[in-house]
Structure formats: C-alpha cells, structure tokens
Amino acid sequence: MDRNQIKSEIEKTVKSMENELVDLSCKFVSFNSVNPKTNGPGEKEVALWLENIVKKMKFDRILHIDAKDTQVPYGYRPNILSILNGQSDEKTIWFMTHMDKVPAGDLSLWESDPFKPIIKDGKIYGRGAEDNGSSLVASIIALKAIQKLEIKPRYNVGLMFVSDEETGSEFGIEHVVNNFKFGKDDWFIVPDSGNPVGNEIEIAEKxxxxxxxxxxxxxxxxxxxxxxxxxxxxxxxxxxxxxxxxxxxxxxxxxxxxxxxxxxxxxxxxxxxxxxxxxxxxxxxxxxxxxxxxxxxxxxxxxxxxxxxxxxxxxxxxxxxxxxxxxIAPEPTPADHPLVKSFSSALKDVRNFDPKLVGIGGGTCAAILRKAGFPAIVWATIDETAHQPNENISIKYMLDDAIVYAYFLATL
Ligand SMILES: [Zn+2]
Missing domain, CATH: 3.30.70.360 (Alpha-Beta Plaits)
Structure with missing residues (x-):
C-alpha cells in the first residue's frame, strides 16, 4: 500500500469506530478521578478500566509502575505502561496521557452533571472530556484501528496512562521516569495541549x-x-x-x-x-x-x-x-529531530497544512521527559475548554486525531 492508500484505509476504519470512540469517551468522563491533592478519590477506578481495555487488545506487555501514596486509602497511585510489539525492538513510540482530573469547581456554572457525560451538537460534555480524556481515547482508537487493519508498526508502540499530572506529577510521570528504564531511543508524544486547528507542535518551553x-x-x-x-x-x-x-x-x-x-x-x-x-x-x-x-x-x-x-x-x-x-527549562526537543520531522509530515499528509513548531510558557509533562533526555512533542486538536465548567470535546476532533496517530505509526 502507498501512503495515500494507507491514509484512506485508516480514515475509513477510524470513522467506522465512532460509536466505540464515543462510548470510551463517555465512560472516561463518568469516572471521578479528581486528583487527591484537590480532595478527589484519585485514579484507581479509571486505571482498572483502562488496564482491562489494553488486556483485551492483547498488548504484549502491561506494566505497573505504581507510586506509593498515603493520601489515598488504597495507598498507591497507578501508572500503567502497555506495549504492543512492532517490527523492530529498536525503540518504543509512547503516547502518554493522564488519568487524573481537576475538580468540577462551581457546580452552578455547569449545565449538566460533570461526571455524567452528555452528547450535544457533536460534542461530549463532562469533566475530563478534553483534559485528558480526548487524547487518551484517541490514542486507544488509533491502536485499535491499526490492529483491525493488521498493520504492524515499524517500532514498538506504548500507551502510558499516568496519575497526578494536575498537581505536579510527583506520583505520575516523575515517578515513572525514576523507576522505569525506558529505551534510550524512545520517543514521546504528550497530547495534552493544542489548538482547534491542530497545527501547532510544541517542542520547547520557558x-x-x-x-x-x-x-x-x-x-x-x-x-x-x-x-x-x-x-x-x-x-x-x-x-x-x-x-x-x-x-x-x-x-x-x-x-x-x-x-x-x-x-x-x-x-x-x-x-x-x-x-x-x-x-x-x-x-x-x-x-x-x-x-x-x-x-x-x-x-x-x-x-x-x-x-x-x-x-x-x-x-x-x-x-x-x-x-x-x-x-528550569530543559533543552528543547530539536526542530530537526526525526520524531518532530516524521510527526510533522504525517500531520501534513492527513490535514493538508504545514504545522508550526512552537514553544510555550512552561509546565507540561513533556519537560520532565526532556529533562530525562528524551525527545517529546506536545500536540492535540482541542478547543481549550480544560478546567472550565462545561468542559467538552468535539467527537470529530477525537476521530481526526486518532487518524493522525494511526497514520503516523503506519508510515514511520
Ligand atoms: Zn491535562
């Protein structure tokens, strides 16, 4: 198959999975995984659900890099790393998303229950629908599409679901980086920030x-x-x-x-x-x-x-x-790094525009990965409703992002 055929096969397959994507997204919204530091119950329940999903998808390895934490009655904060083997073991392409959420805030500002998803005008409403549910779901759907099409990506692909992003990542990616040995050539996609067009790839921060x-x-x-x-x-x-x-x-x-x-x-x-x-x-x-x-x-x-x-x-x-x-800002991921180049060209093929490389004011998980010496990009298509009342995500954005991920993996 040439790139055009791969693209149209992936588009067709991902679009046929819309119902499944909507179900996953609604289910994610229904979990109250509010961060314990902001008085929530934490990520245990949502992590069990996600682990079940990757088990059913027959990932080759599923690892727990949980962090001890006495703030929650169950004593730990889950971090799940699951790997699907590719053609080569040379590196793993990681999609990192976070399971914790910020609190609902003032309930009188919500038009619906923050933990009871509703679908209206092609969007799903509820706490976590965008942050970080949208990219978490898109990454799962991308891999399901790849499996359906029986495409074996060139490298291993990892889905990493982490805790504690909203209050500093001590029990999340910081803990994982200190307790798990990633491959020295691994790449990281951290889809937790972006714009409605999806044309900005963040590679640096202040x-x-x-x-x-x-x-x-x-x-x-x-x-x-x-x-x-x-x-x-x-x-x-x-x-x-x-x-x-x-x-x-x-x-x-x-x-x-x-x-x-x-x-x-x-x-x-x-x-x-x-x-x-x-x-x-x-x-x-x-x-x-x-x-x-x-x-x-x-x-x-x-x-x-x-x-x-x-x-x-x-x-x-x-x-x-x-x-x-x-x-202290880590070294940016270089603009000419193969991760940046291949993701940019995949995005260009799928969306027909030249993405812009950008730097931001600071504070993403990507900085922790860059500090540890790994290349990391931050990208997503979102309306930036995170942390607001009536947080929502367009179903189309999620489908479109899943297409970009699947195409990127299939054409590497
Ligand atoms: Zn987030």
Whole structure:
C-alpha cells in the first residue's frame, strides 16, 4: 500500500469506530478521578478500566509502575505502561496521557452533571472530556484501528496512562521516569495541549519562576512617617527596579515562542494594613516569570537578590524571597529531530497544512521527559475548554486525531 492508500484505509476504519470512540469517551468522563491533592478519590477506578481495555487488545506487555501514596486509602497511585510489539525492538513510540482530573469547581456554572457525560451538537460534555480524556481515547482508537487493519508498526508502540499530572506529577510521570528504564531511543508524544486547528507542535518551553518578596520595615501612625520604615513604599520601589532590570537586560526574542520574549510580571499583592492611617511594616509582592531557555535562571535570581540587598542597605529594612515554584527549562526537543520531522509530515499528509513548531510558557509533562533526555512533542486538536465548567470535546476532533496517530505509526 502507498501512503495515500494507507491514509484512506485508516480514515475509513477510524470513522467506522465512532460509536466505540464515543462510548470510551463517555465512560472516561463518568469516572471521578479528581486528583487527591484537590480532595478527589484519585485514579484507581479509571486505571482498572483502562488496564482491562489494553488486556483485551492483547498488548504484549502491561506494566505497573505504581507510586506509593498515603493520601489515598488504597495507598498507591497507578501508572500503567502497555506495549504492543512492532517490527523492530529498536525503540518504543509512547503516547502518554493522564488519568487524573481537576475538580468540577462551581457546580452552578455547569449545565449538566460533570461526571455524567452528555452528547450535544457533536460534542461530549463532562469533566475530563478534553483534559485528558480526548487524547487518551484517541490514542486507544488509533491502536485499535491499526490492529483491525493488521498493520504492524515499524517500532514498538506504548500507551502510558499516568496519575497526578494536575498537581505536579510527583506520583505520575516523575515517578515513572525514576523507576522505569525506558529505551534510550524512545520517543514521546504528550497530547495534552493544542489548538482547534491542530497545527501547532510544541517542542520547547520557558523556565518558570514564582517569587514571593516580603519587605519588613517598621509600622507606625501615618502622620508620623519619621517613626516608620514604610515597607510598602520600599517594597514597590524595589519591585519596580527588579521589573525594569529584567525587562531591559533579558530582552532577547525567540520567534518559536508566543510571546517571543521572556515574561516577568508582578502579580499577587498581599493585603497589608487594614486602615488607611497606618504605615505598613510588612509588604508582600509576588512575581510570575517565564524565562527563555537560553537564559540562566539561577543567575537572574542572584541579580534579583543583589537589587534587594541594595534596598536593604539603603533603607535599613529586610527583604526576603521565597521561591513558590521553580522549573528550569530543559533543552528543547530539536526542530530537526526525526520524531518532530516524521510527526510533522504525517500531520501534513492527513490535514493538508504545514504545522508550526512552537514553544510555550512552561509546565507540561513533556519537560520532565526532556529533562530525562528524551525527545517529546506536545500536540492535540482541542478547543481549550480544560478546567472550565462545561468542559467538552468535539467527537470529530477525537476521530481526526486518532487518524493522525494511526497514520503516523503506519508510515514511520
Ligand atoms: Zn491535562
């Protein structure tokens, strides 16, 4: 079969599986697998369901890389890795999706029960329908289509269902990377972010830094500033100097990213005194920074500290920084990596457009894989309703993504 024939066979087969895809998607929505850190029951039930599916599909290996966790009564967080043998053992192409969900949030904003799926206008509604149910289901359907067509992909194919993506991945992919030996040439597809066209492949992300700056001066009556050290004034002056410094010095623009420059924003401002006629003795300002991977985040932190030192000395106050989150961006997956190239060309064949390679602000699971030295791409076709009330996914998007996966595997 040539590529065109493979494409039309796969399209026909995947489209004939629409009912099965809808059933899988609805079933996924019906599980309350809300992350335990946000007071949910966790992933046990959905994992049992998924394990049964891959068992029935006769995967060659099914592995549990569960993480111990006392937050849940059953004591562990499931991570299931299942492998279908390809023609060669040289590498495994992994599709990684997550089983946990964010909480439903304010129920009055939902038009339906978040854990009772409904189908309306070609979309499935419910918590997890998009994040990450859509890609989880699309990856299963892609492999079922491949099996139906009796195509044996060139390399092994792995479906990896992980826990704990929504609160930092300690019990999910982080645990798997530390406790399972992937092949050194393995490739990873992390379909957990994208756009409605499906024309962006994420290959890089920025470093992320969340800082809390606390200035401690001396409180006094507002009519007696000579007795005070106004922590608010000194704090905002210092914050502004830090802000200007970062934007002036770290102004390189990389067109891979949107926005193309590093970002550094003063964000949360904690309340200080309760009344207008008191000079605050303590002042707290937070920053959210997303720094291009070519810059050294540790060096920037040292420079921020030096600016604060100057203010401490000049005004005789204390300025402390607390790091609320720090993620140093790993090396991007190279634009000319064979994974990026072959996935791009598969996408181009199926959808008739040239996909764009992009970088994002940070914080996906792909970063954990890249840090461990593996190539990883993030791609999906979604309307970006994740974490919102009335989260939903188009059935057509799921079918179309399954076609892309199956075609990619069949033509490698
Ligand atoms: Zn997600």
């Amino acid at each position: 470093s992320i830094i969340w800082l809390k700056m606390t200035t401690v001066g001396k409180q006094a009556h507002a009519s007696m500033p000579q007795l005070a050290k106004n922590a608010h004034r000194i704090g905002i002056k210092c914050a502004l100097e830090i802000d200007n410094f970062i934007h002036e010095k770290y102004n390189f623009e990389d067109p891979l990213f949107t926005p193309s420059a590093s970002t550094f924003e003063p964000t949360k401002k904690e309340a200080n005194v309760e009344n207008v006629n008191t000079i605050p003795g303590v002042d707290v300002i937070c920053f959210d920074g997303r720094i291009l991977p070519s810059y050294d985040l540790e060096k920037i932190l040292t420079e921020i500290r030096e600016i604060a030192d100057k203010y401490e000395k000049e005004y005789d106050v204390s300025i402390k920084f607390e790091i609320l989150q720090k993620g």
